[in-house]
Amino acid sequence: MTQKFSLPRGTADILPHEVALWQDLETKSRNILSRFGYREIRTPLFEETELFARSMGQTSDIVQKQMLALKSQNDEADASNFALRPEGTAAIVRSYIQNDLDKKEAISKLFYVGPMFRGERPQKGRLRQFHQVGAEAIGPNTASPYLDAELIAMAVNLLKEAGLSAGQFHLKLNTLGSSEDKENFSKYLRERLKPHLSQLCPDCQNRFERNVFRILDCKNRECRAVVAGLKLDHSYLSEDSRKYFGDVCSALESLNIKYEVSFALVRGLDYYTHTVFEISCPALGSQDALGAGGRYSGLVSQLGGPQVDAIGFALGMERVLLALGKTEAEGQALDLWLVSMDEKALKQNFLVAKQVRDAGFSADMSYKLSSMKSQMRLAGKMKSRYVIILGEEELGKGVVTIKNMQNGEQEQVPLKDVAKIISSLRGD
Numbered sequence: 001m002t003q004k005f006s007l008p009r010g011t012a013d014i015l016p017h018e019v020a021l022w023q024d025l026e027t028k029s030r031n032i033l034s035r036f037g038y039r040e041i042r043t044p045l046f047e048e049t050e051l052f053a054r055s056m057g058q059t060s061d062i063v064q065k066q067m068l069a070l071k072s073q074n075d076e077a078d079a080s081n082f083a084l085r086p087e088g089t090a091a092i093v094r095s096y097i098q099n100d101l102d103k104k105e106a107i108s109k110l111f112y113v114g115p116m117f118r119g120e121r122p123q124k125g126r127l128r129q130f131h132q133v134g135a136e137a138i139g140p141n142t143a144s145p146y147l148d149a150e151l152i153a154m155a156v157n158l159l160k161e162a163g164l165s166a167g168q169f170h171l172k173l174n175t176l177g178s179s180e181d182k183e184n185f186s187k188y189l190r191e192r193l194k195p196h197l198s199q200l201c202p203d204c205q206n207r208f209e210r211n212v213f214r215i216l217d218c219k220n221r222e223c224r225a226v227v228a229g230l231k232l233d234h235s236y237l238s239e240d241s242r243k244y245f246g247d248v249c250s251a252l253e254s255l256n257i258k259y260e261v262s263f264a265l266v267r268g269l270d271y272y273t274h275t276v277f278e279i280s281c282p283a284l285g286s287q288d289a290l291g292a293g294g295r296y297s298g299l300v301s302q303l304g305g306p307q308v309d310a311i312g313f314a315l316g317m318e319r320v321l322l323a324l325g326k327t328e329a330e331g332q333a334l335d336l337w338l339v340s341m342d343e344k345a346l347k348q349n350f351l352v353a354k355q356v357r358d359a360g361f362s363a364d365m366s367y368k369l370s371s372m373k374s375q376m377r378l379a380g381k382m383k384s385r386y387v388i389i390l391g392e393e394e395l396g397k398g399v400v401t402i403k404n405m406q407n408g409e410q411e412q413v414p415l416k417d418v419a420k421i422i423s424s425l426r427g428d
């Protein structure tokens with residue numbers, strides 16, 4: 001038997017009836033992001049593995065467990081140094097540095113829409129190829145509570161524009177403070193966690209020394225209970241960081257954006273400092289994060305670029321579509337379906353279809369003859385706005401019957417007068 005192939009686990013085909021939903025989300029995203037002054041950037045789908053390791057941190061789950069490395073069939077040594085991108089920020093920062101954008105513009109407001117890849121154990125809402133829409137604002141001396149609040153508001157606006165109501169999602173906000181504050185935060189966390197070390201899962205016992213923040217994200221029930229009992233606060237913050245965070249909160253309030261301060265929100269990647277946020281949709285169950293982001297002012301210099309400030313976010317598009325609960329887009333209607341009753345009619349319709357398409361309308365037909373009923377059924381399936389019927393009688397009279405499928409009205413139009421057909425399609 002011939003072998004049948006299936007798509008790789010953790011990936012999905014986006015079939016034509018779903019594509020319209022995707023296009024709608026992409027268009028709305030592009031509209032919102034451009035309204036805030038962000039411009040689209042497209043970077044390769046793979047980069048040097050080291051770029052991801054250096055930016056996200058060797059101890060991050062993504063780098064340790066989820067990188068999809070490329071392997072070349074031939075002996076090109078190079079290929080083994082590449083990995084599919086697990087997220088967007090690292091590549092954008094690489095491109096920002098490589099293209100000297102800091103010298104070309106005061107602030108680079110960039111966005112991207114596209115697939116990301118992580119070698120995860122697939123489950124509902126957790127794929128190995130998924131899609132993100134994300135944005136980054138990078139530039140020298142651009143750290144401002146207004147920019148942070150505006151970027152968060154942009155993510156919220158995008159979700160609303162996509163069709164979610166404010167009650168369907170939840171914005172959590174926190175600050176990690178400056179890199180010094182972050183050091184203090186990790187000491188403070190270790191002090192508080194130490195008495196509970198034996199209650200933590202083996203992974204978290206490991207994380208205690210290597211990356212204590214990760215413990216706050218652990219999904220294990222006992223670890224979560226320990227974290228919930230810690231009664232965290234912002235005592236590790238410097239005065240400046242405290243003020244900065246207060247200003248972000250006030251700016252969000254002035255925009256009427258509802259949020260909750262969550263002291264345990266730290267985000268999975270090393271590069272964040274100051275503002276961090278996460279947007280979740282409780283109705284999605286265990287994989288409820290719609291998106292997240294934060295400030296990462298140290299990353300550009302850490303990757304060999306200039307000392308500039310930066311903030312960004314990414315939303316998971318599959319999750320947004322899941323939260324919207326739509327699986328099928330409103331049908332995209334065809335303008336005209338052509339029904340041919342015999343070979344001569346088919347030959348004629350073939351030419352009418354060309355003229356209609358040349359005029360900018362969509363037209364389609366069957367290329368094999370079948371009963372009127374089955375051709376009309378196809379017209380219905382295609383949700384065609386109009387149908388042309390051409391048979392022996394019409395050909396004899398040199399006309400076509402054009403039927404408006406919405407109101408059932410039909411008229412006969414001279415076959416030579418395709419312009420008349422087109423004006424019907426226009427609704428003149």
Ligand code: AMP
Binds near residue numbers: 087289291314315318
């Ligand atoms: P992260 O960079 O992990 O915070 O990802 C940002 C957003 O992308 C998440 O909030 C999810 O909505 C989405 N996302 C991340 N990983 C996956 C995945 N494996 N499958 C589907 N969506 C994902």
